[in-house]
Amino acid sequence: MATDAIGDERPTLFLRKATGLVRGWSVRDSMIYACLSTNVVTLGLVEFAYQGAFPSGQLLTAVLLSGVWVSFLVIAYSGLVVTIPRAGGDYVWQSRILWSGLGFVMAATGWWFILWLWAPIYGTVLAEEFFQPLWATLGSPSGAAWFGTHNGTFVVTLITIALAGVLVSLGMAGYARVQKWCFLGGLVGFAVILILLLVSSKANFISSFNAETARLFGMKNGYGGTLADAGSKAVGYTPPPFGVAGAFSQSLLLVPMLMFYLLWPNWGTTLYGEVRGASDFRRVFSGMFFGLWTTVLLSVIFLALFAKTFGWAFYQSANTLWVDSLYGIPTTHALPIFPYPALLAGWLVHNTTFQVILILLMSLWFFGWVGTLFLSSTRVIFAAAFDRILPDGAAQVSEKRRVPVWSLVLMLLPAIGLAALYSYNSTFHTYTLDATLVIAVTYLFSAIAVVILPWRKPDLWAASPASRIKLLGVPVVPAAGVVTIGLIGYCLYEWLSNSAYGVNNNDSLIYMGAMYVLAVVIYLAARVIRRRQGIDLSLINKEIPVE
Amino acid sequence: MKIFFATDIHGSEICWRKFLNAAAFYKADMVVLGGDVTGKIMVPITAYPGYWEVTIRGERRRLENREQLAEAERLLRDRGSYPAIVTPDELDALNSEEAITGRFNSEMTRSLDRWLDMADGKLHGGEIPCILNGGNDDIFDIDPILEASSCVTFAEGKVLDLDGFSMVSMGWTNPTPWDTHREAPEDELAAKIDAVAGQIPDLGRAIFNFHAPPYGTGLDEAPALDQNLRPTHGGAVMKPVGSTAVRDAITRYQPLLSVHGHIHESRGVAKIGRTLAMNPGSSYSDGVLQAALIDLNQKKGKVKYVLVNG
Numbered sequence: 001m002a003t004d005a006i007g008d009e010r011p012t013l014f015l016r017k018a019t020g021l022v023r024g025w026s027v028r029d030s031m032i033y034a035c036l037s038t039n040v041v042t043l044g045l046v047e048f049a050y051q052g053a054f055p056s057g058q059l060l061t062a063v064l065l066s067g068v069w070v071s072f073l074v075i076a077y078s079g080l081v082v083t084i085p086r087a088g089g090d091y092v093w094q095s096r097i098l099w100s101g102l103g104f105v106m107a108a109t110g111w112w113f114i115l116w117l118w119a120p121i122y123g124t125v126l127a128e129e130f131f132q133p134l135w136a137t138l139g140s141p142s143g144a145a146w147f148g149t150h151n152g153t154f155v156v157t158l159i160t161i162a163l164a165g166v167l168v169s170l171g172m173a174g175y176a177r178v179q180k181w182c183f184l185g186g187l188v189g190f191a192v193i194l195i196l197l198l199v200s201s202k203a204n205f206i207s208s209f210n211a212e213t214a215r216l217f218g219m220k221n222g223y224g225g226t227l228a229d230a231g232s233k234a235v236g237y238t239p240p241p242f243g244v245a246g247a248f249s250q251s252l253l254l255v256p257m258l259m260f261y262l263l264w265p266n267w268g269t270t271l272y273g274e275v276r277g278a279s280d281f282r283r284v285f286s287g288m289f290f291g292l293w294t295t296v297l298l299s300v301i302f303l304a305l306f307a308k309t310f311g312w313a314f315y316q317s318a319n320t321l322w323v324d325s326l327y328g329i330p331t332t333h334a335l336p337i338f339p340y341p342a343l344l345a346g347w348l349v350h351n352t353t354f355q356v357i358l359i360l361l362m363s364l365w366f367f368g369w370v371g372t373l374f375l376s377s378t379r380v381i382f383a384a385a386f387d388r389i390l391p392d393g394a395a396q397v398s399e400k401r402r403v404p405v406w407s408l409v410l411m412l413l414p415a416i417g418l419a420a421l422y423s424y425n426s427t428f429h430t431y432t433l434d435a436t437l438v439i440a441v442t443y444l445f446s447a448i449a450v451v452i453l454p455w456r457k458p459d460l461w462a463a464s465p466a467s468r469i470k471l472l473g474v475p476v477v478p479a480a481g482v483v484t485i486g487l488i489g490y491c492l493y494e495w496l497s498n499s500a501y502g503v504n505n506n507d508s509l510i511y512m513g514a515m516y517v518l519a520v521v522i523y524l525a526a527r528v529i530r531r532r533q534g535i536d537l538s539l540i541n542k543e544i545p546v547e
Numbered sequence: 548m549k550i551f552f553a554t555d556i557h558g559s560e561i562c563w564r565k566f567l568n569a570a571a572f573y574k575a576d577m578v579v580l581g582g583d584v585t586g587k588i589m590v591p592i593t594a595y596p597g598y599w600e601v602t603i604r605g606e607r608r609r610l611e612n613r614e615q616l617a618e619a620e621r622l623l624r625d626r627g628s629y630p631a632i633v634t635p636d637e638l639d640a641l642n643s644e645e646a647i648t649g650r651f652n653s654e655m656t657r658s659l660d661r662w663l664d665m666a667d668g669k670l671h672g673g674e675i676p677c678i679l680n681g682g683n684d685d686i687f688d689i690d691p692i693l694e695a696s697s698c699v700t701f702a703e704g705k706v707l708d709l710d711g712f713s714m715v716s717m718g719w720t721n722p723t724p725w726d727t728h729r730e731a732p733e734d735e736l737a738a739k740i741d742a743v744a745g746q747i748p749d750l751g752r753a754i755f756n757f758h759a760p761p762y763g764t765g766l767d768e769a770p771a772l773d774q775n776l777r778p779t780h781g782g783a784v785m786k787p788v789g790s791t792a793v794r795d796a797i798t799r800y801q802p803l804l805s806v807h808g809h810i811h812e813s814r815g816v817a818k819i820g821r822t823l824a825m826n827p828g829s830s831y832s833d834g835v836l837q838a839a840l841i842d843l844n845q846k847k848g849k850v851k852y853v854l855v856n857g
Binding site: 010011012013014015016017018019029083084085086095096176382385386387388392395396397459460462463465468530533534535536537539540541542543544545546547 | 557561564565568569572573583587588589590591593601602604605606607622625626628635638639641647648650651683684723725726727764765779784809814815816817818830832833834835836840842851852853854855856857
């Protein structure tokens with residue numbers, strides 16, 4: 001028996017001994033999850049390289065602006081978690097607040113189908129931040145470059161898919177422990193880079209860079225050449241000075257790009273449930289919010305130190321030349337591999353063992369993150385099978401080994417197909433931001449759900465702790481939902497109207513549209529087939545009258 | 548025959564009302580509640596001269612009139628709490644485990660009496676069959692109340708004939724970290740199951756209604772806890788916590804259907820040999836009645852189902 005009272009005050013409730021009365025999950029754990037989801041190393045550093053799409057945009061301004069804007073999404077999602085604290089996230093909220101069919105279509109596209117595209121993206125990150133720098137450091141630049149070829153990308157993606165598939169099969173128990181140690185190891189790697197960049201001068205870096213690029217890639221005057229190539233007529237890139245000043249409109253255009261890594265602090269909300277203290281708004285909010293802002297802080301520290309030691313113009317130029325080389329604009333001083341800042345920082349210490357250890361430490365940011373690739377997909381497939389939308393077998397688990405065989409097939413096979421397309425098709429890899437867009441659309445409907453919640457489900461809202469959070473009499477959670485709609489609406493507008501993001505071309509739109517069509521077809525087919533079997537799917541979320 | 552099966556409503560009055568309306572809403576022939584009927588929380592409403600005070604979800608409220616009092620009671624009951632109107636002196640007297648337990652039990656049984664009165668009207672005095680069972684969180688004091696009711700059938704340890712199908716029920720579970728009321732070691736559970744399963748005339752037309760889900764079937768996944776009962780790894784790590792005795796019994800007897808509850812998070816369906824096993828889960832704190840709508844074909848002995856969020 002337990003009571004709840006503050007100090008000498010009288011108790012406000014009594015709990016009897018009963019199942020499930022556990023303490024809330026630790027804010028630190030959910031913060032780590034949110035921080036690894038908005039992964040500054042795996043996703044952030046890669047996306048920073050594309051700043052050249054908006055040459056006078058300021059990364060620092062865009063990161064801070066994105067952090068503030070996404071904080072509203074955190075508030076909106078915290079409101080949904082504490083109001084309907086069920087595992088399943090967007091699927092459950094949209095099904096209950098909006099409509100079952102919409103919940104399925106948004107969950108299937110945003111938490112399942114689009115993850116097929118994330119597989120080669122994860123694979124590319126593994127190639128660029130692990131295999132390439134490792135091979136280069138071990139003295140095989142040609143081997144390193146192979147990982148950037150069609151075959152290299154495909155093979156590494158297959159490794160990634162296999163790794164994520166094995167983790168789904170084994171379950172999260174062991175991996176969650178690994179994840180925490182990866183986060184801590186990754187922070188150690190981050191600290192080493194921080195110290196290196198703090199104590200080293202720009203002159204040190206210039207000489208180290210020139211020496212290492214000459215040794216590994218036979219490049220002459222690598223540092224000066226990089227700046228000269230970027231400023232050449234062929235490339236025509238003039239990087240902006242580091243800071244927050246400059247063309248705000250261009251910085252604003254970087255926001256939809258940065259959503260590639262900053263839009264995911266709520267990634268763990270599919271896992272939140274009743275017994276985890278999920279009705280405590282402050283606890284739910286804190287985990288996601290501090291996870292997001294840890295990432296923002298790490299990003300700002302990274303960028304500031306790159307500016308100090310690499311030189312901001314050099315950092316941006318090296319990235320731009322590398323991206324241009326990917327798009328068929330070769331220059332003499334473009335690095336043949338991703339100018340991975342951990343690799344560049346490691347060059348400040350002329351010791352191969354140290355450089356390898358640093359790359360391995362920083363790779364923990366990847367290995368602590370890769371396990372989540374298919375985790376949410378499994379849950380959506382299981383939920384859809386339990387709702388009889390997918391065949392029952394989709395949720396079956398092998399009796400001996402407890403492996404979800406069919407859900408793995410539904411995730412892995414299309415992912416392998418997409419990996420082949422991504423690796424060998426000359427344009428498909430430019431649709432990378434489709435992977436962000438489709439999930440953002442799913443978020444958009446959850447944001448709409450939270451805005452209309454007080455009207456659509458007044459009893460549920462009245463009973464929710466979220467309804468009592470007000471600022472100047474205005475309920476904060478629905479208001480945050482409106483700001484979130486603004487963020488996603490703005491991003492969607494830019495993605496779909498500005499060709500710089502690589503999204504608004506015919507093939508990309510057909511690819512995304514096909515996913516929505518597929519989800520709608522599955523849902524409608526399920527309705528028809530189940531009705532013939534005497535099962536009415538429309539009953540699933542129909543509310544029984546109380547009176 | 549269409550059965551509406553729900554479980555683990557834990558004192559939520561909104562879920563109880565929905566349960567009573569479910570037969571009409573889904574055109575079901577009978578309704579079954581698989582245990583954990585009673586709530587876990589009692590909230591004192593302190594009566595002062597001319598007003599009352601209560602804290603609901605961390606917010607202290609002053610209730611100025613009887614309408615506000617009734618509204619606060621409704622809000623508490625809907626989400627599974629028992630409102631207990633007390634004077635300041637009575638509240639001060641709730642300072643020992645014995646005193647709290649006594650008051651808690653009295654609120655629980657009083658609430659159950661109210662619920663059975665509601666059931667009498669809604670189920671037309673037993674015209675719509677309604678089967679209830681205890682769960683591990685239910686005190687034993689509720690058993691005689693349910694047994695004595697004319698509008699519900701208390702199912703614990705009985706073989707009930709449901710229009711040609713036999714249902715056996717058990718609210719006991721394997722041990723939990725909370726040491727609740729109806730827990731027993733696995734060998735005792737096996738003995739309890741064998742005692743009733745042996746009386747079933749045709750196992751091909753049997754329904755097991757066991758509160759504990761079978762171990763390691765996906766119907767029993769709960770967050771892994773540390774020694775302080777805190778979920779580990781942000782709650783992302785789940786582990787099976789069901790009963791091996793229940794699983795063994797299903798594997799051995801192979802009933803047509805096996806329905807379970809206990810683990811709210813583990814809504815799902817599994818095949819164990821020829822047996823279809825399911826746990827509709829519970830979302831009582833949202834006021835949503837999760838359930839399974841099960842259609843049993845009497846001629847073919849086949850099962851159709853859909854899990855609903857009513």
